[in-house]
Amino acid sequence: MKPLTTEEIRAVIAKGKFYDNLFKAVGVFCLAFALLVIVALIADMVIKGSERFTLDFFFNFASRRATEAGILSAWVGSLLVMLVTAMAAVPLGVAAGLYLEEYAKRNLLTNIIEVNITNLAAVPSIVYGLLALGIFVYQFGFGQSILSAGLTLALLILPIIIVSTREAIRAIPAMIREGSMAVGATRWQTCRFHIIPYAMPGILTGVIIGLARAIGETAPIITIGALTFIAFLPPVPFSAADAGTTAGLFDWLLSPFTVMPIQIFNWTSRPDPAFEVNAAAAGFVLMVMVLSMNAVAIYLRYQMRKKIKW
Amino acid sequence: MFKKSNIVSLMAAAGVSLFSAQAAYAQVIKVDGSSTVYPITEAVAEEFQKAKKNAIKVTVGISGTGGGFKKFCRDETDISNASRPITEKEMADCKAAGVNYVEMPVAYDALTIVANPKNAFLKEVTVAEMKALWEPAAQGKVMKWNQVNPAWPDAPVKLFGAGADSGTFEYFTEAMVGKAKSSRGDYTASEDDNVLVQGVSRDVNAIGYFGYAYYAENMAKLKGVLVVNPKTGKAVEPSAANVENGTYAPLSRPIFIYVKVKSLDKPEVKEFLEFYMKHGAKLTKEVKYVPLPAAAYTGNIDHVNKKKYGTVFGGKNEIGITIEDLMKREAKM
Numbered sequence: 001m002k003p004l005t006t007e008e009i010r011a012v013i014a015k016g017k018f019y020d021n022l023f024k025a026v027g028v029f030c031l032a033f034a035l036l037v038i039v040a041l042i043a044d045m046v047i048k049g050s051e052r053f054t055l056d057f058f059f060n061f062a063s064r065r066a067t068e069a070g071i072l073s074a075w076v077g078s079l080l081v082m083l084v085t086a087m088a089a090v091p092l093g094v095a096a097g098l099y100l101e102e103y104a105k106r107n108l109l110t111n112i113i114e115v116n117i118t119n120l121a122a123v124p125s126i127v128y129g130l131l132a133l134g135i136f137v138y139q140f141g142f143g144q145s146i147l148s149a150g151l152t153l154a155l156l157i158l159p160i161i162i163v164s165t166r167e168a169i170r171a172i173p174a175m176i177r178e179g180s181m182a183v184g185a186t187r188w189q190t191c192r193f194h195i196i197p198y199a200m201p202g203i204l205t206g207v208i209i210g211l212a213r214a215i216g217e218t219a220p221i222i223t224i225g226a227l228t229f230i231a232f233l234p235p236v237p238f239s240a241a242d243a244g245t246t247a248g249l250f251d252w253l254l255s256p257f258t259v260m261p262i263q264i265f266n267w268t269s270r271p272d273p274a275f276e277v278n279a280a281a282a283g284f285v286l287m288v289m290v291l292s293m294n295a296v297a298i299y300l301r302y303q304m305r306k307k308i309k310w
Numbered sequence: 311m312f313k314k315s316n317i318v319s320l321m322a323a324a325g326v327s328l329f330s331a332q333a334a335y336a337q338v339i340k341v342d343g344s345s346t347v348y349p350i351t352e353a354v355a356e357e358f359q360k361a362k363k364n365a366i367k368v369t370v371g372i373s374g375t376g377g378g379f380k381k382f383c384r385d386e387t388d389i390s391n392a393s394r395p396i397t398e399k400e401m402a403d404c405k406a407a408g409v410n411y412v413e414m415p416v417a418y419d420a421l422t423i424v425a426n427p428k429n430a431f432l433k434e435v436t437v438a439e440m441k442a443l444w445e446p447a448a449q450g451k452v453m454k455w456n457q458v459n460p461a462w463p464d465a466p467v468k469l470f471g472a473g474a475d476s477g478t479f480e481y482f483t484e485a486m487v488g489k490a491k492s493s494r495g496d497y498t499a500s501e502d503d504n505v506l507v508q509g510v511s512r513d514v515n516a517i518g519y520f521g522y523a524y525y526a527e528n529m530a531k532l533k534g535v536l537v538v539n540p541k542t543g544k545a546v547e548p549s550a551a552n553v554e555n556g557t558y559a560p561l562s563r564p565i566f567i568y569v570k571v572k573s574l575d576k577p578e579v580k581e582f583l584e585f586y587m588k589h590g591a592k593l594t595k596e597v598k599y600v601p602l603p604a605a606a607y608t609g610n611i612d613h614v615n616k617k618k619y620g621t622v623f624g625g626k627n628e629i630g631i632t633i634e635d636l637m638k639r640e641a642k643m
Binding site for chain 2 (some may be wrong): 004
């Protein structure tokens, strides 16, 4: 083989650099496109809804008059449903993922479970709604309540949390486990002091992705019977209720409710076009709720990563 | 095994205690059903809660007339909104569950046929023309306006109509084609009437139909098409006045609420109904529906007091029933 001349080597490098830059340009274009879409959406909502960004909008109930209508019952409902969802889905999902990764033996059964969990993540949300209508609403008698909605959405995001927990655990090097066990730690101690803390940032990401999906869900919530007009809030624990009684600690769980996406949906389908302004404003609020959830997750993840010292 | 059964019983116990907790915390009037009746009931509920300073709670859901009756006949709601009379099957369901009810007409709606404001040829239509345009046999065949009426231009037909699950669809097909739910399928169907409003307002050759309130709120973007009354042969404009005097037929229809008799024992439900019937006419007008004469609202309360339960429609939907007809029938009950 004849050795390449300097010119030829330069040409090869230049060609390589050209493709390098080309790919960079394509990448930047794709990123810009995605960002542009989201910025355009947000800007559109802000401009359309700007006249409704008042305190009244956040502290008024739904109304037939667009200018008086607010999102109080919707955002309170959304937050409480998310609380129930997180309370149910996070412990279950993390424990299930931990078991599958650290305890379960590899055999046919665990393989079937694994395939099923992955498939569950792709099941349309309305199916969960129908399931929940039968089980939570009628079988368990929870009724059309915050509890039913929260548990339904918990089922919906459970696969996401399990899968992300497993991914996070798998990313921990085997030597950590081996080291821990080598100094005499039991399996549980290894999980408790090493696996869970190190996997936490990844788990947290999965939890937030799951919750962000759940907060925007409409179909399963409508199926189990969320309301459209509701002008009162769930009872605050130990507050005065009807006829001299006090509300119990968990009464709010069984209260009727509505959530943000349903409120938005209802406003967009009303005859009076003035409600479109409300829908845009509420859409922006929902967007901010999702973004701030993500922000909290990123912050927590950063704080936790700092503590990990291998 | 022992552990498992323990968990199950624990869950059951938790469920029961939660459930009884709900029973103690009550005084909620539950309303569900038609999206057409929703704006009226919502307005009443809003005013009622304001008047009662939120001491009594009212919730209103939208699950469609059929979905509403399903819950109503399962004894889950106190009041059901309905854009058509209760059907024979629903009557049987309610009977089986021991749910007795009072039927209360609360307003009139006018299904409105709309066209684009720039459309010059669509001024009035007859039932026969609408049948030729919308019947199932027209699917894929009637695609140009001059196929319906030779006086109309050789332009493509763009159809916008209600989705197959709505009471509006049921009523329109029964009134125009002659058989409920019998319609061509090649049109833009949506349960969301605003989609239809947008569609018709953007296409000169479009025609669509939906409830009067959507037309009334979007008059700048739409043109209401006059419908020839088959009895008089005169073309009648869709308007509140023409619904009241009974000339806008056959597309005028009464809309109802159904109240569970058992719920009438609760003082707050009775109070709510009295409020509904007292302020119904004013609020109906505000949300762009056609109110009934005052006698209809007092008649509804009368039926409650005289324990006149059931429906005056015998499980069938009727086309072109005027306010006058309805009043006579309610009075005879």
